[in-house]
Amino acid sequence: EPVYVKAPVPEExxxxxxxxxxxxxxxxxxxxxxxxxxxxxxxxxxxxxxxxRDDAGTPGPIEQALIGTPVEDVKNPVNVLRVIRSFDP
Structure with missing residues (x-):
């Protein structure tokens, strides 16, 4: 059984x-x-x-998750990266 079958393309x-x-x-x-x-x-x-943020001022998911995230070393913000990577590896 083929894994790909060419489908007809409509005009519009x-x-x-x-x-x-x-x-x-x-x-x-x-x-x-x-x-x-x-x-x-x-x-x-x-x-x-x-x-x-949207028109009502509600932050996006990553921004919301970053609020309050501790940053111990501004040159190496490991916790910030962990939060972001949990959404978008």
Whole structure:
């Protein structure tokens, strides 16, 4: 049984796919015109996790997790890196 089957490409189409990945939500959006991809966008978990504060002033997940994180050595902020890597290895 083949592991790849070539799918027909429509003349024009719009589609999206959104799912949960181990690090968070991921979404893909695409438009096809003339049987070619004319627009493509991905929003990866990193985009959500590293996002800045929203319009209401709510911090993004990583920013929120960093609040109060002790920094013993500013030249080697190990705890800050650990927090960030827990979201985005």
């Amino acid at each position: 189409a719009t589609g999206c796919g959104v799912t949960e990945a181990p690090r968070g939500s991921v979404g893909h959006w695409m438009k096809i015109k003339g049987k070619k991809i004319s627009h493509y966008q991905i929003i990866a978990p990193t985009s959500w996790n590293v996002s800045p």
